[in-house]
Amino acid sequence: xxxxxxxxxxxxxxxxxxxxxxxxxxxxxxxxxxxxxxxxxxxxxxxxxxxxxxxxxxxxxxxxxxxxxxxxxxxxxxxxxxxxxxxxxxxxxxxxxxxxxxxxxxxxxxxxxxxxxxxxxxxxxxxxxxxxxxxxxxxxxxxxxxxxxxxxxxxxxxxxxxxxxxxxxxxxxxxxxxxxxxxxxxxxxxxxxxxxxxxxxxxxxxxxxxxxxxxxxxxxxxxxxxxxxxxxxxxxxxxxxxxxxxxxxxxxxxxxxxxxxxxxxxxxxxxxxxxxxxxxxxxxxxxxxxxxxxxxxxxxxxxxxxxxxxxxxxxxxxxxxxxxxxxxxxxxxxxx
Amino acid sequence: xxxxxxxxxxxxxxxxxxxxxxxxxxxxxxxxxxxxxxxxxxxxxxxxxxxxxxxxxxxxxxxxxxxxxxxxxxxxxxxxxxxxxxxxxxxxxxxxxxxxxxxxxxxxxxxxxxxxxxxxxxxxxxxxxxxxxxxxxxxxxxxxxxxxxxxxxxxxxxxxxxxxxxxxxxxxxxxxxxxxxxxxxxxxxxxxxxxxxxxxxxxxxxxxxxxxxxxxxxxxxxxxxxxxxxxxxxxxxxxxxxxxxxxxxxxxxxxxxxxxxxxxxxxxxxxxxxxxxxxxxxxxxxxxxxxxxxxxxxxxxxxxxxxxxxxxxxxxxxxxxxxxxxxxxxxxxxxxxxxxxxxxxxxxxxxxxxxxxxxxxxxxx
Ligand SMILES: Nc1ncnc2c1ncn2[C@@H]1O[C@H](COP(=O)(O)OP(=O)(O)O)[C@@H](O)[C@H]1O
Ligand SMILES: [Mg+2]
Numbered sequence: 001x002x003x004x005x006x007x008x009x010x011x012x013x014x015x016x017x018x019x020x021x022x023x024x025x026x027x028x029x030x031x032x033x034x035x036x037x038x039x040x041x042x043x044x045x046x047x048x049x050x051x052x053x054x055x056x057x058x059x060x061x062x063x064x065x066x067x068x069x070x071x072x073x074x075x076x077x078x079x080x081x082x083x084x085x086x087x088x089x090x091x092x093x094x095x096x097x098x099x100x101x102x103x104x105x106x107x108x109x110x111x112x113x114x115x116x117x118x119x120x121x122x123x124x125x126x127x128x129x130x131x132x133x134x135x136x137x138x139x140x141x142x143x144x145x146x147x148x149x150x151x152x153x154x155x156x157x158x159x160x161x162x163x164x165x166x167x168x169x170x171x172x173x174x175x176x177x178x179x180x181x182x183x184x185x186x187x188x189x190x191x192x193x194x195x196x197x198x199x200x201x202x203x204x205x206x207x208x209x210x211x212x213x214x215x216x217x218x219x220x221x222x223x224x225x226x227x228x229x230x231x232x233x234x235x236x237x238x239x240x241x242x243x244x245x246x247x248x249x250x251x252x253x254x255x256x257x258x259x260x261x262x263x264x265x266x267x268x269x270x271x272x273x274x275x276x277x278x279x280x281x282x283x284x285x286x287x288x289x290x291x292x293x294x295x296x297x298x299x300x301x302x303x304x305x306x307x308x309x310x311x312x313x314x315x316x317x318x319x320x321x322x323x324x325x326x327x328x329x330x331x332x333x334x335x336x
Numbered sequence: 337x338x339x340x341x342x343x344x345x346x347x348x349x350x351x352x353x354x355x356x357x358x359x360x361x362x363x364x365x366x367x368x369x370x371x372x373x374x375x376x377x378x379x380x381x382x383x384x385x386x387x388x389x390x391x392x393x394x395x396x397x398x399x400x401x402x403x404x405x406x407x408x409x410x411x412x413x414x415x416x417x418x419x420x421x422x423x424x425x426x427x428x429x430x431x432x433x434x435x436x437x438x439x440x441x442x443x444x445x446x447x448x449x450x451x452x453x454x455x456x457x458x459x460x461x462x463x464x465x466x467x468x469x470x471x472x473x474x475x476x477x478x479x480x481x482x483x484x485x486x487x488x489x490x491x492x493x494x495x496x497x498x499x500x501x502x503x504x505x506x507x508x509x510x511x512x513x514x515x516x517x518x519x520x521x522x523x524x525x526x527x528x529x530x531x532x533x534x535x536x537x538x539x540x541x542x543x544x545x546x547x548x549x550x551x552x553x554x555x556x557x558x559x560x561x562x563x564x565x566x567x568x569x570x571x572x573x574x575x576x577x578x579x580x581x582x583x584x585x586x587x588x589x590x591x592x593x594x595x596x597x598x599x600x601x602x603x604x605x606x607x608x609x610x611x612x613x614x615x616x617x618x619x620x621x622x623x624x625x626x627x628x629x630x631x632x633x634x635x636x637x638x639x640x641x642x643x644x645x646x647x648x649x650x651x652x653x654x655x656x657x658x659x660x661x662x663x664x665x666x667x668x669x670x671x672x673x674x675x676x677x678x679x680x681x682x683x684x685x686x687x688x689x690x691x692x693x694x695x696x697x698x699x700x701x
Contacts, residue, residue, distance in 0.1 A: 240409030
């Protein structure tokens with residue numbers, strides 16, 4: 001233990017010192033090779049131009065290298081793996097993809113992911129917007145906001161543990177420790193094993209992600225709402241609009257760009273969803289999703305070809321949303 | 337089409353009272369300007385009339401109806417905001433139509449009103465544009481057009497010109513004056529901190545300071561008969577010269593003299609004792625003549641001279657640590673810095689203020 005702490009500390013120190021040394025050192029070297037500061041050098045202007053052009057690349061170099069090694073390279077490696085057999089000994093072309101199309105588990109995952117996609121981003125954005133609007137009108141709004149935001153700080157697995165208790169099932173007659181079953185029994189109904197009821201269990205899992213993402217949506221949308229000029233709402237009051245009309249005709253259209261960014265950001269989270277399903281059902285009872293399916297094949301079935309093929313499918317689904325999001329963000333920053 | 341009557345209107349934010357009981361009678365069809373320095377409560381008063389602020393005391397009557405609890409949209413008012421407050425996601429047409437749609441006006445009626453407003457304000461070519469594709473002056477006209485479409489009984493403007501550049505400001509000011517002429521029945525209340533706007537537009541001006549009404553009157557009344565020092569110095573540019581003088585009364589005649597200067601004899605019907613003790617003498621720059629030493633009330637040296645062609649403005653230091661006296665003389669006289677001059681105010685144009693700053697009606701003998 002002590003040994004580990006010492007090693008970690010030394011590593012951090014070396015890392016920080018190394019970074020400082022790198023930036024200071026390369027900068028010094030650059031000034032040495034292309035001097036322009038003393039003014040005496042005959043090529044001062046040219047050298048100044050060169051150093052300004054080179055310096056950003058020098059400073060960005062390590063980051064670009066790390067990005068390349070940890071992001072770009074894996075993409076191509078995954079693509080390659082997906083074209084090979086289970087232990088990467090034989091090239092199989094598009095066999096893995098062909099298998100996917102016929103696989104029942106994959107179809108189930110696609111269907112479930114699609115349902116997640118329909119429900120979670122919309123619900124989280126909607127609740128987030130409601131929370132943002134309503135908390136602005138009450139004196140304990142900030143406390144309410146903190147409570148809504150709190151789940152954001154919990155890991156998906158931690159959240160799943162909490163909700164496992166909420167959905168916990170004990171046989172009829174025995175005392176229910178899950179709050180949902182306790183409530184259902186109190187109303188006079190039979191307790192249910194919620195996460196084992198096909199189709200519906202998907203929605204019980206979705207609730208967890210909505211619970212987490214609502215806080216994110218609320219914070220971003222709340223900031224956007226604050227940016228709406230007060231006078232446009234006052235003008236609408238004079239024009240005779242009621243609270244609902246002001247909300248839908250004046251406020252929402254003015255933050256439409258932000259709503260779209262929030263919605264798409266949550267969409268990406270949904271496409272990658274893994275931890276919640278893994279921790280709650282592990283894909284049983286027809287609750288499989290792509291993320292968990294990939295994990296199953298990669299690390300349980302040790303079929304690198306099929307696992308990689310599923311990973312590529314997820315990437316292909318996420319990419320267009322990602323691109324549209326970046327475009328929108330760029331357009332928005334340009335507008336200001 | 338409507339009169340506006342304010343009685344004892346008060347507004348407080350928490351402990352802090354911003355308006356201290358405003359009484360005001362605005363006749364139907366009148367163009368009234370609220371003027372005063374920044375932060376004196378002009379916008380607050382206007383917003384109270386609009387119904388955007390709840391007053392904490394007094395009543396607001398519009399068209400004889402106490403409107404304190406009537407929502408803004410039902411008061412028959414329209415407001416033009418300083419920031420224009422256009423709906424950024426709506427075209428010019430939709431901006432103007434919004435209020436009418438909220439009140440479920442028939443489509444033909446909406447089209448008719450928009451066409452008319454767009455015609456008056458020359459906005460017809462821009463009806464399909466978004467506000468961000470318009471210039472500042474055009475946005476301002478859309479804001480006015482949106483108000484016209486509501487066909488209000490009372491038109492409210494909150495510093496509508498302050499975001500425009502100088503040339504556009506003059507042009508738009510003239511347009512607003514024309515608009516007022518074309519809508520003789522519509523009452524207009526206009527807020528500004530710019531006394532030139534107030535003088536040129538108003539039928540009557542309300543001068544506000546620190547949440548109180550200082551004076552109400554026509555532009556010429558305020559100019560020629562300011563009720564107190566504040567109004568005297570606020571209206572007119574360059575501002576009225578104020579010189580401390582000492583008054584003493586003997587045999588029913590007051591003698592008023594600046595420190596070490598020649599005395600003037602004055603009389604008043606509002607109680608001679610008001611002319612005793614420390615007073616302020618006010619005279620506008622254009623009401624001072626250059627005279628011979630024998631007739632001078634003040635003498636001093638020119639510290640600065642501005643030649644504007646049609647007038648010359650002199651800054652004359654009369655010593656004794658007073659503010660320099662500003663003199664505006666018509667024509668071109670080539671008076672240079674450092675020259676000694678003798679000044680006398682024109683007789684009918686002298687203002688006297690008592691120690692509290694209130695004007696004292698008087699005759700100079
Ligand atoms: N919502 C508010 N809360 C507290 N004080 C306010 C509020 N609105 C205005 N005030 C204060 O009221 C005073 C008058 O404001 P305003 O009517 O806007 O002045 P102006 O004459 O410049 O239009 C100012 O001192 C301002 O700080
Ligand atoms: Mg104001």
